[in-house]
Structure formats: structure tokens, C-alpha cells
Amino acid sequence: MIVLDMVMNLLIDSCPSYKERSENYMKENYEEGEERLLYVEMSDLAEHIVALYKNKQTDEFDKLFETIELLHTEGNHEVRALASVGLLEDIQNHILRDEKLTLAAFETYLGTVSLEWWTHLINFWEGKSDYLGGPVKN
Numbered sequence: 120m121i122v123l124d125m126v127m128n129l130l131i132d133s134c135p136s137y138k139e140r141s142e143n144y145m146k147e148n149y150e151e152g153e154e155r156l157l158y159v160e161m162s163d164l165a166e167h168i169v170a171l172y173k174n175k176q177t178d179e180f181d182k183l184f185e186t187i188e189l190l191h192t193e194g195n196h197e198v199r200a201l202a203s204v205g206l207l208e209d210i211q212n213h214i215l216r217d218e219k220l221t222l223a224a225f226e227t228y229l230g231t232v233s234l235e236w237w238t239h240l241i242n243f244w245e246g247k248s249d250y251l252g253g254p255v256k257n
Contacts, residue, residue: 121194123157126201130164133186134179137167158205165209173220180228188230203236211240 121129131138144163149155171177190202214220222241229237242248 121190121198123195123197123201126157126190126194126198127155127160129186129190130183130206133182134164134168136171136176136179137164140167157201161201161205162209162212165206165213168210169213169217169220172224173217177228184228184230184233188233191230191232191236202233203240207233207237208240211237 127141131141140163141160144160148159168183171179187202187206190198190206194202210225211222214222214225222237226234226237239248
């Protein structure tokens with residue numbers, strides 16, 4: 120089972136282009152031994168992912184989105200929440216800030232469970248669902 124302490128290393132391993140940016144982020148935002156704010160870090164990673172897409176640098180996307188799917192399927196409750204309400208939602212927010220991009224463009228990269236969360240988050244923000252806790256199975 121994947122736990123919170125493992126998440127950033129897994130994501131950086133699957134998206135090596137983020138490693139230097141992540142190291143700089145850590146230096147600029149944390150003191151030695153300070154507790155990490157993973158939801159804020161997810162926003163920074165999401166910004167990086169959207170920039171990669173805009174620059175047509177998607178060679179890391181297969182591995183990266185496989186890792187995001189793994190977080191959803193093999194992560195504990197905290198990890199699944201971070202992957203969806205943290206990372207996926209932040210990716211969506213960064214996409215929506217650019218009128219040239221669409222949410223649908225990223226759907227091809229998402230695994231089955233990640234796509235369910237992606238769609239659920241969209242439905243929640245469009246008022247089609249009042250439950251943010253996750254996709255509901257019928």
C-alpha cells in the first residue's frame with residue numbers, strides 16, 4: 120500500500136523533468152524538518168504538468184499518469200484523496216486558466232479510476248453532484 124511519504128518520490132520518478140523544480144520548491148518553501156504541505160506541492164506539480172502539455176513535451180505522460188492511477192488504486196485513503204482532490208483537481212484548475220486548453224485533452228492520459236475521479240470532480244464543480252467524496256458506484 121502506498122502511503123503519503125512515498126507519493127512525491129513516486130511522482131518525481133515518473134516525471135524526472137519535475138525533479139529540479141521540486142528541489143527548488145523545497146528550498147524556497149521549507150525550513151529543515153518542517154512538515155510538508157503536499158496539497159500545495161500538488162499545485163506546483165500540476166502547473167508543471169500543464170506547462171509540459173502546452174509545450175508539447177508529453178514524453179513523460181504515460182509513466183506519470185500510470186503513477187497517478189497507481190496512487191488511486193494502491194494508495195491508502197489519504198493518498199487517494201491527495202491524488203484526486205490534490206493533483207487532478209489542480210491540473211483541472213491550471214487547464215481552466217488557459218482558454219486554449221480543454222479538460223478533455225487530458226482524458227486520454229488518465230487510467231480508468233483516475234478518469235472516474237476526473238469526471239467526478241468536473242461534475243461536482245458544475246453542480247451535477249453534491250458529494251465530493253468520490254465517484255459513486257451504482
